Amino acid sequence: MRATVKDVARLAQVSPKTVSNVVTGTTPVSDAMRAxxxxxxxxxxxxxxxxxxxxxxxxxxxxxxxxxxxxxxxxAEMAHHFVVAAGTRGLGVQIEETAVSGERERQLISRARAHLIDGLILNPVLLPNVTVQDGVRLPPTVFIGEVEQSVGDYVWVDNVAAVRELTSYLVDLGHRRIAIMGVMKSETSRLRLKGYRAALRAARIRRDPVLEIFGPKWSPAGAYAAITAYLEHHDLPEAIVCMTDSIAAGVLNALWTLGHRVPDDVSVVGYDNVADSAFAVPPLTTIDFDKDAYASTALDLLEARIADRDRPIERVTMPHRLLIRASTAARR
Amino acid sequence: MRATVKDVARLAQVSPKTVSNVVTGTTPVSDAMRAxxxxxxxxxxxxxxxxxxxxxxxxxxxxxxxxxxxxxxxxAEMAHHFVVAAGTRGLGVQIEETAVSGERERQLISRARAHLIDGLILNPVLLPNVTVQDGVRLPPTVFIGEVEQSVGDYVWVDNVAAVRELTSYLVDLGHRRIAIMGVMKSETSRLRLKGYRAALRAARIRRDPVLEIFGPKWSPAGAYAAITAYLEHHDLPEAIVCMTDSIAAGVLNALWTLGHRVPDDVSVVGYDNVADSAFAVPPLTTIDFDKDAYASTALDLLEARIADRDRPIERVTMPHRLLIRASTAARR
DNA sequence: CTGAAAGCGCTTACAG
DNA sequence: CTGAAAGCGCTTACAG
Structure with missing residues (x-):
């Protein structure tokens, strides 16, 4: 059987308390005793x-x-940064996936206390603001991602500003018929669409509903299917703003399959700067932000919240930047 | 403060034991009592x-x-399948990353008991067989991946056979100067190289050391750099076996950058069938296996091991299949 | 700097 | 089917 403090204490001829002192280092212990x-x-x-x-x-x-x-x-990249950052703080990370069931997010919030965890980093997708407020007693929680809410700390990137810049860059390249791919019913989609529209408005480009392409599945496969279907009945836009890099991957593949050249025939941009995007064919222009800093910031907030559950709610906006690569070119 | 069994017992006017019975369902409880x-x-x-x-x-x-x-x-895909499969069994999953430090693998094995976990699924990379055998008291552990060892249960794919098939397929397409990309000092590399060589031998193609390209970084970026440097001093091979899909992503991007067409000028294959590979440009021929079944199998073994630490060691080879897509074509 | 005691909240024999 | 008691292994006041 496993040894316990008692066993160690007996063998070392000290009290359990002393063993504990050595292990935790709370109270100083003489060198001889420690040895x-x-x-x-x-x-x-x-x-x-x-x-x-x-x-x-x-x-x-x-x-x-x-x-x-x-x-x-x-x-995956987010998880990586969180696990590494948590590790340096001596924290372990239990992973939960919420997409599996719609019920899961709500469960986590209300029952997380049940699990043997000290706090929760939650990236909600479906959870509407209301439900969160309804959730009576939150465990120490930091929200990440795009659900605006006022019940807890959160860390996010200014999605509206980011997509506005992305779209404005395409405008500056001379594009006018700019599509956005991946419109769906989610907070992230709403914010990014808002940024897209704001950029068009600023450039006095009339927005065309036909160019706001519905794409409920934010995966390469979903995007591939959506854009392929779209192009059967519509002209190729001059540029396509993809809601995420994953969507862009599917779009690039579909365009390649259909024989359209990127960026010669059409410019494509993504969002997230996922690692593989630098090696897409062609490399993807996208929105980048420091995911390491993002994770650290969220953990800072969580540790603070665990230490003091009554501290004022804090919201942090992480800076982002437009990362220009070969998937975009000037209109000619 | 949080309520305890005692509080519930007091309010319900029963003993804590009864509360426990209701919660765990070990002992039957009358309906009235339960209510x-x-x-x-x-x-x-x-x-x-x-x-x-x-x-x-x-x-x-x-x-x-x-x-x-x-x-x-x-x-990431593996983690996903494990988290989902564990969830259906009522198990939570704590994620550890071993690449962060070389010491981490060893630590996990020896100290996992320290953490509040019941068992460990370990995908070793650096850990040599010897060290594992040295590790005295393993926590209940199931190994996954390519380190052959005899101290514990493991689940793997027959890497040698898989790469042999992959390479033979290229041979069948008429290719002779077939390179392999990503040779390094690791068990995975050793096994896959072995499969590559076996296929050449079977086809009576003389193996050329120049075509066994060193590539110690198994990422798109590492592969991009390695293949680009290689092609500065060597001819373009007729086909390239990439040790992983990630390597293939970097290779595809480098070939595109250099103006080589895939598969017209050179065929490229990967290994793993990562989700994005279906949407690579062009879609990647690769080795596929059922990752869901892989995770379930590993969890079966782990649960069995947790239940009975003295049961005989079990090894499971998961089936694989060659998945042919557009990145390969016949030599002309 | 160290010891003896108490208790975190739960569940498992042990009785009834 | 239910109750009262004990204990899992640790650490924190409390004394000394």
Whole structure:
């Protein structure tokens, strides 16, 4: 059986308290004493039981990260940055996927306390603002992503401004018939569409509903299907703003399949700067932001919230930048 | 404060044991009693404390999944399938990244008991067979991936056979000068190179060391750099076997940049069938396997191992298949 | 700087 | 079918 503090204490001829002091380092211990305890721990191959510690301390050292779908490159990169950043803080990360069921987001919020976690990083997609406010007792939670809400801390990128810049850049390249791909019923879509429209308005380009292409599935496959169907009945736009890099991947593939050259025939832009976008064919112009800083910021807020549940709500907007690559070119 | 079993018991006027019976369902409870307890739980917003349960039961319901680097599409898809499959079994998944430090794999094996997890799914990369055998007391562990070892259960795909088929397919298309990209010092590379060589041998094609291209960074960026440097001093091969789809992404991009057409000038194949590979430009011929079944199988083994630590070691080879897409064409 | 005691919240034998 | 007691392994006041 596993050794416990008691076993170590007995072998080292000290009290359990002293073993605990050595392990946690809360109270100073004399060198001789420390050496004796450490020798005993080594001999017994002692490893502290974190369940017991969690019960006693009311802290598990574990947080949950809830993302819509881990298999998308975007979520994957986010998860990576969160796991690494949490690791440096001594926190473990339990992953939850919310896209699996619509019920899951709500469950997580209300029952997260049930799990042995100290806090929750939640990227809501479906959860409407109302439901969140309804959720009575939140566990310490930091929201990430695009659901505007006022019940908790959150970290996000100014989606409206970002897509406005992206679209304005296309305007500056001389494009007029600029489409946006991936319109659907979600907060992210709403904000990005808003940015797109704002850019057109600023350029005095009349917005054309036909160019706001419905695309409810934000994956390469979904985008491929949507754009292919669209082009059967519509002219090729001069430029296409894709709501995400994943959408852009499907669009690039569809355009290639149909024999349209990017950027010669049509410019394409994405959003997120997923790692693979730099190696798309052609490399993708997109919106970039520092995902590492994003994760750190969210964890800062979460740790602060765990430490003081009554502190004022904080909202952080992370800076973004337009990253110009070969998928865009001037109109000729 | 959070309500406890005691509080619920008091309110429902029963003993804590009865509350526990209702919650866990171990012992049958009369309907009237159950209703009373459930009403009390609802009123107090009772949520069981899993840390306490974990301490008492010696089970946390949490497993750890240790992957080299979550941000790669391959790891991301694996993580997704594991999280979903674990979820249906009522298990939570804590993610660990091992690539961050070389020490991490070893730590996980020896100290996983420390964490509040019941078992470990480990995809080792660097860990040599020896070290694993050295690791005295493993927590319940299932290995996934390509490190052959005899100390624990594992699930894998027959890499040698898969790459042999992949290469033979290129041979059948009429290619002779077939390169392999991504040779490095790792078990995965060793096995895939072995399959490549076996296919050449079977076709009586003399193997050329110049065509075994060193590529220690298995990412689009690393592959891009390696193949670009290579082509400065060598002829374009007739076909390129990429050790992974990620490598293939970088290779496709480099070939496009250099003006080589795929598959007209050169055929390219990958390995893993990552989701985005179907939408690569051009869509990638690759090795596919059922990642969902892979995750389920590994979890089956892990649950069995947790239940009985002394059961005989089990190894499962998951079937794979060659998936032919547009990145390969017959030599003309 | 160290010891003895109590308790975190749960569930499992043990009785009834 | 239900109750009272004990204990999982840890750490925190409380003394000394």
């Amino acid at each position: 004796r305890v450490e020798a005993a721990m080594l001999e017994l191959d002692y490893v502290p039981n974190l369940s017991a510690r969690a019960l006693r301390n009311g802290r598990s050292g574990l947080i949950a990260l809830a993302l819509p779908d881990l298999s998308t490159p975007y979520s | 009373r307890v459930e009403a009390a739980m609802l009123e107090l917003d009772y949520v069981p404390n899993l840390s306490a349960r974990a301490l008492r039961n010696g089970r946390s319901g949490l497993i750890a999944l240790a992957l080299p680097d979550l941000s790669t599409p391959y790891s």
